[in-house]
Amino acid sequence: MDFYQEKITTIHNFYSDTERISQHLHDLSFIRPAVVVIPMLYQEIENPPLTHIINELNKCAYIKKVVVALAADDQEQYRTTVEFFNRLELDNMIVWCNGPRISNVINEMKDNELDITAFSGKGKDAWIAIGIASLYAYAIVLHDADIVTYNKDFPAKMLYPIMNPQLNFYFNKGYYARIKLDEKTMHGRVYRLFVRPLLDTLAKDVEYESETLEFLQAFRYTLSGEFAFTRDLALNIRVPSDWGLEVGLLAEIYRNTTMKKVCQTDLGFYDHKHKEMGSSPSEGLGKMVNDIMVTFLRIVNETTSTNVSDTFLRGVQVKYRRSAQDLIRQYNADAICNGLHYSRHLEEKYVDLFADILMGAGDHYLENPSDELLPDWERALSAIPDLRERLRDAVNADLNEIK
Numbered sequence: 001m002d003f004y005q006e007k008i009t010t011i012h013n014f015y016s017d018t019e020r021i022s023q024h025l026h027d028l029s030f031i032r033p034a035v036v037v038i039p040m041l042y043q044e045i046e047n048p049p050l051t052h053i054i055n056e057l058n059k060c061a062y063i064k065k066v067v068v069a070l071a072a073d074d075q076e077q078y079r080t081t082v083e084f085f086n087r088l089e090l091d092n093m094i095v096w097c098n099g100p101r102i103s104n105v106i107n108e109m110k111d112n113e114l115d116i117t118a119f120s121g122k123g124k125d126a127w128i129a130i131g132i133a134s135l136y137a138y139a140i141v142l143h144d145a146d147i148v149t150y151n152k153d154f155p156a157k158m159l160y161p162i163m164n165p166q167l168n169f170y171f172n173k174g175y176y177a178r179i180k181l182d183e184k185t186m187h188g189r190v191y192r193l194f195v196r197p198l199l200d201t202l203a204k205d206v207e208y209e210s211e212t213l214e215f216l217q218a219f220r221y222t223l224s225g226e227f228a229f230t231r232d233l234a235l236n237i238r239v240p241s242d243w244g245l246e247v248g249l250l251a252e253i254y255r256n257t258t259m260k261k262v263c264q265t266d267l268g269f270y271d272h273k274h275k276e277m278g279s280s281p282s283e284g285l286g287k288m289v290n291d292i293m294v295t296f297l298r299i300v301n302e303t304t305s306t307n308v309s310d311t312f313l314r315g316v317q318v319k320y321r322r323s324a325q326d327l328i329r330q331y332n333a334d335a336i337c338n339g340l341h342y343s344r345h346l347e348e349k350y351v352d353l354f355a356d357i358l359m360g361a362g363d364h365y366l367e368n369p370s371d372e373l374l375p376d377w378e379r380a381l382s383a384i385p386d387l388r389e390r391l392r393d394a395v396n397a398d399l400n401e402i403k
């Protein structure tokens with residue numbers, strides 16, 4: 001516990017009285033409606049966290065609507081998901097993002113020279129849902145569907161700095177300790193062992209200082225998937241569709257707002273479903289690391305005058321490994337003093353694997369330094385002014401068909 005303030009405002013968890021906050025959010029919700037967006041795969045409905053999330057959301061009467069960005073293989077999965085969400089008492093909308101109707105609308109976008117058909121994954125689904133949510137919201141909060149430690153305070157804490165007119169923040173990002181309390185283990189492997197040391201390395205290694213990388217360093221959990229923003233900001237940012245979503249989003253937040261309107265909030269402890277490492281850079285944690293590395297290189301390329309070359313990459317790889325090893329010593333000390341189980345050997349093995357993936361992703365980026373971002377919504381709306389309504393109509397038609 002501390003009360004340290006850094007580059008961006010940090011909202012700590014001293015005496016957070018969420019009853020008071022929820023009541024105030026309820027009063028504010030008439031002038032500043034809030035929508036929750038939850039990207040999810042169909043398979044999540046088989047896991048206990050989603051039922052728990054719904055039970056907790058039922059205690060948040062100040063939320064105007066929940067928009068679920070669903071990836072499902074067929075209509076049966078879509079129907080099962082709609083039925084599953086009947087237990088959610090808040091107004092809700094299940095957007096079957098890869099269903100035929102939404103896909104038709106996405107295909108029609110090509111006629112207006114806006115082609116996003118090559119994109120797929122969480123980022124694209126979130127993009128679609130955020131567009132629809134912006135029809136109803138002043139503030140949008142986004143979080144994953146696999147959070148084991150979710151409770152009703154999560155959306156309240158994320159939304160309060162944005163909805164409270166005395167504060168008027170534009171963007172708020174959650175941070176937490178990813179500790180599995182029952183097993184006494186430290187998680188957040190990609191953040192702790194890849195993103196943090198890589199970011200420190202890049203921030204030192206680029207030519208001239210990069211304000212964007214410094215901004216990214218200001219966050220205590222760069223990779224957290226829990227964040228809230230105003231509708232206006234949400235409509236103005238471009239994001240990657242893959243696992244680079246969280247890092248790419250922060251770079252866009254930096255481009256589109258000012259530091260003093262950005263904050264981060266302590267969400268306490270956090271646990272979720274853990275991915276396997278995977279045997280190649282196209283699966284599991286390896287895929288995450290690969291996509292994040294590509295996003296970092298794009299940010300370095302776009303925001304600094306550094307020549308991203310093979311020599312640059314090799315230097316980054318060496319320094320990344322050293323920086324990660326230094327952090328492992330620190331995590332180990334923290335773990336010992338807190339009675340956590342911690343294997344330095346295992347952590348070093350992760351770093352070796354991540355270092356290999358870093359180089360592979362870097363080589364690939366050098367051959368293909370292409371632009372992998374979804375368009376911002378403002379641009380999409382200037383090409384197709386009723387795009388959000390068309391998507392919303394597709395959602396309603398999907399629902400009517402199964403009734």
Ligand SMILES: O=C(O)[C@H](O)COP(=O)(O)O
Nearest residue numbers: 187188189190191274275
């Ligand atoms: O945040 C992270 O580092 C990744 O999501 C992996 O998290 P985990 O180690 O908690 O599974």
